[in-house]
Amino acid sequence: MQLFEKIKESVISVLPIMALGVLLHLSIAPMGAALAPFLVGGALVIAGLGIFLHGTELGMVPIGQKAGAAITSKKNVLLLLVSAFLIGFLITIAEPDVHVLAQQVTSVSPSITSSTLVFMIALGVGLFVLVAVGRILLDFSYKLALTAFYILLFVCAAFTSGDFVGIAFDAGGATTGPMTVPFIMALGIGVASVRGGRKAEQDSFGFIGLASIGPIMAVVLLGMLGQNASAQSQEAAADASLQTLSLLETFLGRVPSVVHEVSMALAPLLAMFIVFQLFLIKMPRRQVIRMSAGLVYTYIGLILFFVGVQGGFMPAGRILGASLAGFGSEGIIILTGLVLGAVVVCAEPAVWVLNEQIEEVSGGHIKKRIMLFSLSSGVAVAVALSMARVVFGISLWWLLIPGYTLALGLTRFCPQMFTAIAFDSGGVASGPMASTFILAFTLGASQALGGNPITDAFGVIAMIAMMPLITIQVLGILFHRKERRLLAQKRAARREERAHG
Numbered sequence: 001m002q003l004f005e006k007i008k009e010s011v012i013s014v015l016p017i018m019a020l021g022v023l024l025h026l027s028i029a030p031m032g033a034a035l036a037p038f039l040v041g042g043a044l045v046i047a048g049l050g051i052f053l054h055g056t057e058l059g060m061v062p063i064g065q066k067a068g069a070a071i072t073s074k075k076n077v078l079l080l081l082v083s084a085f086l087i088g089f090l091i092t093i094a095e096p097d098v099h100v101l102a103q104q105v106t107s108v109s110p111s112i113t114s115s116t117l118v119f120m121i122a123l124g125v126g127l128f129v130l131v132a133v134g135r136i137l138l139d140f141s142y143k144l145a146l147t148a149f150y151i152l153l154f155v156c157a158a159f160t161s162g163d164f165v166g167i168a169f170d171a172g173g174a175t176t177g178p179m180t181v182p183f184i185m186a187l188g189i190g191v192a193s194v195r196g197g198r199k200a201e202q203d204s205f206g207f208i209g210l211a212s213i214g215p216i217m218a219v220v221l222l223g224m225l226g227q228n229a230s231a232q233s234q235e236a237a238a239d240a241s242l243q244t245l246s247l248l249e250t251f252l253g254r255v256p257s258v259v260h261e262v263s264m265a266l267a268p269l270l271a272m273f274i275v276f277q278l279f280l281i282k283m284p285r286r287q288v289i290r291m292s293a294g295l296v297y298t299y300i301g302l303i304l305f306f307v308g309v310q311g312g313f314m315p316a317g318r319i320l321g322a323s324l325a326g327f328g329s330e331g332i333i334i335l336t337g338l339v340l341g342a343v344v345v346c347a348e349p350a351v352w353v354l355n356e357q358i359e360e361v362s363g364g365h366i367k368k369r370i371m372l373f374s375l376s377s378g379v380a381v382a383v384a385l386s387m388a389r390v391v392f393g394i395s396l397w398w399l400l401i402p403g404y405t406l407a408l409g410l411t412r413f414c415p416q417m418f419t420a421i422a423f424d425s426g427g428v429a430s431g432p433m434a435s436t437f438i439l440a441f442t443l444g445a446s447q448a449l450g451g452n453p454i455t456d457a458f459g460v461i462a463m464i465a466m467m468p469l470i471t472i473q474v475l476g477i478l479f480h481r482k483e484r485r486l487l488a489q490k491r492a493a494r495r496e497e498r499a500h501g
Contacts, residue, residue: 002057003297007050014049016343017437018042021320028332029323034316037250041312044251044304049432052096052301053178059294063273063281070280072191077137080191081130087187088129088211090272092122094265094298096305097177097435098215101461104314104439105167108453112167117219121171124218125211129184132210133191142206142420143411149213150408154401157220164223166396166458170439171215173430173465176208179298184211185424209423212465251311258306266299305432314440321444330391333445334384340441341383341464342376344433351375351428366479374475378467379429383438386460390446396459400466407469410477418476425472426465434461 021038025031031038071083092098098121102114135145157165188207273291277283283291324333345351355368355375385399411419439460446457 003051003054006054006057007047009053010046010050013431013433014042014046016346017340017433020340020343021316021437024320024324024336028327029320031316031319031323034312034319036247037312038316039312040247040251041308041316044308044311045313045432045436048301048304048306048308049178050301051297052305055294055297055299055301056179056183057294058297059291062287063276063291066281066283067187067276069191070276074280080133080137084133084187085126085130086272087126088184088214089122089126090268091180091183092125092175092215093118094269094302095175095177095179096302097174097179097432098122098171099261099265099306100309100314100432100435101167101170101174101439103310104435104443105458108443108447108457109163116222117167117171120218120222121175121215124171124214124216125175125180126214128211128214128217129187129207131214132188132207135206135210136191142209142416145210146411146419146423147408149210149217150404153213153217153220154404156217156224160220160223163454164219165400166455166462168216168219168223169396169400169462169465170435170458170460171219172212173426173461174435175215176212176426176428176430176465177435178432180211181208181428184208206420206424209420209426212423212426251307254307254310255303258303258310262299262302262306266295266302270295309436313436317437317440318444318447321441321446322448323444325445325448333391334387337387338380338384340438341380344383344431344438344464345376345379345429346372351431366475371472371475374471375429375468378471379464382463382467383460386442386463387445389459390442390449390451390456393451393456396455396462399463400459403463403466403470407466407473410470410473414473414476415480418473418479422469422472422476425468429468430461430465434464438464 018039021031022035025035067083067087071080074080098118099114102117102121105112105117106114131145131149134140135142157168160168184207273295277288324336327333351372355371359366359368359371388394389396389399407422414422439457442457442460443453446453451457
């Protein structure tokens with residue numbers, strides 16, 4: 001059954017993190033009373049994520065493809081652009097990774113409300129999904145669009161408050177989560193397939209890459225508007241709550257607020273689906289029932305996921321990070337980050353899907369094991385560098401500017417298909433585990449070391465999301481050279497045959 005397959009994927013994704021957490025607890029970083037909520041929260045995250053993924057595949061992906069195709073077939077540019085904005089905006093409001101990031105930000109900087117941050121991120125995604133559709137309609141170069149918007153982004157970021165830089169770039173990684181990615185990619189495939197042409201396959205990729213610029217720009221602008229993001233430690237209160245509440249109270253007490261939050265997030269999305277069905281898609285009754293079931297699965301999955309994350313996963317991640325920082329070894333913190341990065345990317349189900357996609361696009365020349373090794377190495381280094389930032393107070397600029405300069409420079413030599421896939425897949429590595437456990441772990445370590453979590457801890461998701469931009473483009477360049485070499489060999493063989501014939 002498909003549901004059990006998705007739960008199996010979630011087990012593969014979450015269990016290695018739980019095992020590593022238990023190992024650290026038993027050795028050098030005891031979690032104390034947070035261990036039991038961590039284990040129960042992990043079980044809820046596994047169940048919730050599996051049910052949620054089943055719901056998105058059952059209801060979100062098909063309606064994204066149908067909506068994209070139906071809107072484009074109307075050949076009404078205004079309708080297409082308005083719909084693209086609404087889809088990007090509403091689907092981001094329902095994205096679990098965005099809400100988790102917003103909660104993490106609010107926990108260390110209550111002056112930034114969760115609703116404000118979610119709204120700005122969703123606004124940015126909506127605008128840049130519109131840009132992605134407009135790029136296809138105008139047949140504008142994807143590489144030029146990426147370069148122009150990233151240059152504009154870094155110029156704006158140079159004038160914003162330094163407290164917002166890490167949050168902004170983390171927003172770009174968190175946006176490309178399990179809800180947004182399949183839906184927006186499905187929308188892109190629908191638009192490109194109806195438009196047709198020789199570049200239809202290339203245009204199917206690149207939506208996520210452009211859309212992820214939007215939330216970064218939106219949060220940067222929020223900082224430019226003078227919002228205050230000063231850090232205030234909430235760790236003691238969180239730790240005290242775990243000590244005083246029973247295990248049942250820890251989780252059941254969060255259910256009412258989570259149900260309200262999930263209902264408010266999915267209500268606009270449900271309204272949009274109803275409007276599309278009545279006036280645009282007009283699917284048969286059987287498909288409507290199937291997609292409605294998908295929405296119910298999504299709703300239940302999100303509730304379980306958030307209860308598990310808030311009740312056990314995030315608090316335990318912070319306490320574990322703080323406990324490890326108290327161990328007194330800078331090398332151990334950085335080494336743990338290295339292992340966490342390797343484990344997370346290997347355990348992320350979307351990474352395996354990406355590996356298969358790359359192997360198929362390359363005609364089998366780039367093997368899945370090479371992709372996995374490259375991504376695992378890159379993300380491991382990214383998390384280790386993020387932990388070094390926490391320990392030594394290194395500015396995020398020293399890592400982001402060289403990284404993005406290299407990524408944009410590689411676009412000159414990489415085939416466009418691989419560039420689009422690379423920028424789409426930036427969010428593949430930065431999945432739910434990055435926005436929940438790894439960010440919480442980094443925040444806990446930063447607070448324990450007496451640093452500023454706003455400037456030192458935020459940025460870890462951005463680092464994870466940046467690595468595939470480099471790794472996949474390098475593989476694309478190597479594949480292109482190998483393809484040209486094989487083509488030259490075939491031509492030489494034909495010339496030799498004709499010479500002897």
